[in-house]
Amino acid sequence: MSAIIAALPVYARLAAMVPKTVLAYRFNIVMSLISVLLQIYLLRVVWSAIYAERTDVQAFPLEQLLTYLTIANLQIWLVNPQPAWNVQQRVREGQIAVDIARPVPFPGQMVAQHVGETIGVAPLVAAALPVAFIAGSLRPPASVESGVLYLVSLAVAFAVMSLMGLLLGFVAFWTLETTGMMAIFRFANLFFAGGLVPLAFFPSPLRTVAEALPFQTQASIPVSLYLGRLEGADALRALALQLVWLALLGVLAVAVWRRAVSKIVVQGG
Amino acid sequence: MSTLSLYFALMTAGLKGELQYRLNFVIWVAMGVIYQITGFVFIWVLLSRFQQLAGWSLGEVAFLYGLRLVGHGLQLLVFGYIHMLEIYVREGRFDRFLVRPVPVLLHVVVSRFPVGAIGDFASGVVLFLVANGLVAVDWSPPALVFAALTVVGAALLEAGLKLIVASLSFRFLSTRSLIFVVDDVFNNFGNYPLKIFGGVAQFVLTFGIPVAFIAYFPATVLLGRTGELAVSPLLAYLAPLAGAFVFGLALLTWRHELPRYQSAGH
Numbered sequence: 001m002s003a004i005i006a007a008l009p010v011y012a013r014l015a016a017m018v019p020k021t022v023l024a025y026r027f028n029i030v031m032s033l034i035s036v037l038l039q040i041y042l043l044r045v046v047w048s049a050i051y052a053e054r055t056d057v058q059a060f061p062l063e064q065l066l067t068y069l070t071i072a073n074l075q076i077w078l079v080n081p082q083p084a085w086n087v088q089q090r091v092r093e094g095q096i097a098v099d100i101a102r103p104v105p106f107p108g109q110m111v112a113q114h115v116g117e118t119i120g121v122a123p124l125v126a127a128a129l130p131v132a133f134i135a136g137s138l139r140p141p142a143s144v145e146s147g148v149l150y151l152v153s154l155a156v157a158f159a160v161m162s163l164m165g166l167l168l169g170f171v172a173f174w175t176l177e178t179t180g181m182m183a184i185f186r187f188a189n190l191f192f193a194g195g196l197v198p199l200a201f202f203p204s205p206l207r208t209v210a211e212a213l214p215f216q217t218q219a220s221i222p223v224s225l226y227l228g229r230l231e232g233a234d235a236l237r238a239l240a241l242q243l244v245w246l247a248l249l250g251v252l253a254v255a256v257w258r259r260a261v262s263k264i265v266v267q268g269g
Numbered sequence: 270m271s272t273l274s275l276y277f278a279l280m281t282a283g284l285k286g287e288l289q290y291r292l293n294f295v296i297w298v299a300m301g302v303i304y305q306i307t308g309f310v311f312i313w314v315l316l317s318r319f320q321q322l323a324g325w326s327l328g329e330v331a332f333l334y335g336l337r338l339v340g341h342g343l344q345l346l347v348f349g350y351i352h353m354l355e356i357y358v359r360e361g362r363f364d365r366f367l368v369r370p371v372p373v374l375l376h377v378v379v380s381r382f383p384v385g386a387i388g389d390f391a392s393g394v395v396l397f398l399v400a401n402g403l404v405a406v407d408w409s410p411p412a413l414v415f416a417a418l419t420v421v422g423a424a425l426l427e428a429g430l431k432l433i434v435a436s437l438s439f440r441f442l443s444t445r446s447l448i449f450v451v452d453d454v455f456n457n458f459g460n461y462p463l464k465i466f467g468g469v470a471q472f473v474l475t476f477g478i479p480v481a482f483i484a485y486f487p488a489t490v491l492l493g494r495t496g497e498l499a500v501s502p503l504l505a506y507l508a509p510l511a512g513a514f515v516f517g518l519a520l521l522t523w524r525h526e527l528p529r530y531q532s533a534g535h
Binding site for chain 1: 296297299300303304307310311314315317318319321322323443446447449450453454457458461465466467470
């Protein structure tokens with residue numbers, strides 16, 4: 001831990017180099033953001049049609065549900081498993097040989113890069129908020145306390161995603177190819193995070209599954225805090241659950257990394 | 270050789286090439302299946318909880334979804350790699366296509382066998398057959414012909430739109446992500462009864478980006494739901510023709526844009 005803290009300035013410098021490189025892909029990034037906004041619009045239309053025929057959904061009012069879905073989808077788009085791609089790319093292109101010779105550990109470099117990328121893309125999300133307001137719906141957090149809890153929870157969600165991305169990327173050390181797995185991961189994440197249907201509406205066996213998976217840390221918990229659907233002791237319990245996942249995935253990432261290092265194949269080296 | 274037999278000969282060769290890598294082949298097909306199944310999971314969870322979407326039951330929405338997916342899968346099987354045109358143009362690889370004794374567009378289309386499309390197509394057929402057991406469609410011979418024409422028309426319509434966007438590669442070098450957005454619109458909006466959309470959106474999805482003709486219009490005909498349409502039912506009966514029209518337009522665009530190709534890197 002102290003080694004990580006000592007190396008923080010190095011990681012900060014690494015992260016600071018990244019936001020500009022994101023601009024090289026701005027066209028593709030904007031296009032994928034447009035896809036998310038279309039998805040938000042579609043969710044609004046579908047859910048509004050569902051609600052128009054029902055009277056037994058007062059527990060989750062439509063306006064609140066639409067804000068939930070809008071924030072959840074934007075957030076899942078922003079907090080993505082980019083380290084998986086980055087690790088895979090380094091392995092494929094043989095760059096990994098240079099990376100592991102650097103004075104800070106490779107996983108740390110990848111997390112720093114992820115921080116930088118997310119900071120680079122964040123302004124686009126901010127710019128998309130007015131469109132998201134029209135396509136879906138947005139309202140301010142339920143209270144100042146909800147807003148603060150949301151920010152904390154969002155930060156933990158990011159850390160959890162960084163670790164999940166790393167773990168996915170490490171698979172490339174064995175298989176060299178993770179495209180198929182990534183597609184499955186992205187959907188599982190969107191779905192089990194509650195990005196399409198809030199967990200409260202899941203049929204019970206599926207809900208049990210969702211509550212046993214780490215994906216709920218990505219939207220269900222943070223956005224429920226934002227909306228004040230989780231308050232007081234419930235809010236703290238939800239945050240604690242997020243931290244448990246963070247710790248578990250952290251331990252797992254370290255263990256897998258130790259094995260992965262011995263498996264490195266330097267392509268073209 | 271006629272263009273069609275040439276197409277099949279080259280596709281078969283491409284398929285054999287892909288089959289050399291068995292595991293990769295299986296993974297790609299599985300990805301196609303998983304991608305499409307996951308899209309349906311949302312509708313399944315939603316309708317098993319809420320029963321109805323604008324009066325459509327789970328079976329009916331599944332029927333619509335399956336119908337679209339079969340057409341989509343067919344389109345991917347034939348035109349799955351059209352988004353690569355941008356890369357061929359940018360890297361100068363397109364030169365090769367111009368000097369070979371094969372029609373240029375055919376060459377682009379068969380440049381690689383879209384393995385994942387097998388998964389898309391197969392999951393479409395399975396979903397359609399399962400959904401068919403949940404709804405009461407009168408499968409008279411005209412209905413069967415109409416369904417077959419619908420699938421072909423849907424494939425032509427999606428392929429045509431992609432080809433129009435891809436043709437712009439000769440002028441603007443970046444068209445891939447635009448093709449992905451077109452794909453996204455069809456994948457997302459094509460699976461729902463368009464009745465749930467407001468007037469403006471319905472208009473756009475009918476006459477702007479003609480998603481309605483792919484499966485929604487034909488499904489209302491087969492399910493006896495043309496009464497809910499905001500447009501004349503005649504348009505729904507003629508839906509398969511929209512594909513032929515868009516594809517014809519795409520071929521004209523392609524012919525118009527092709528001479529603008531400027532070889533890169535030479």
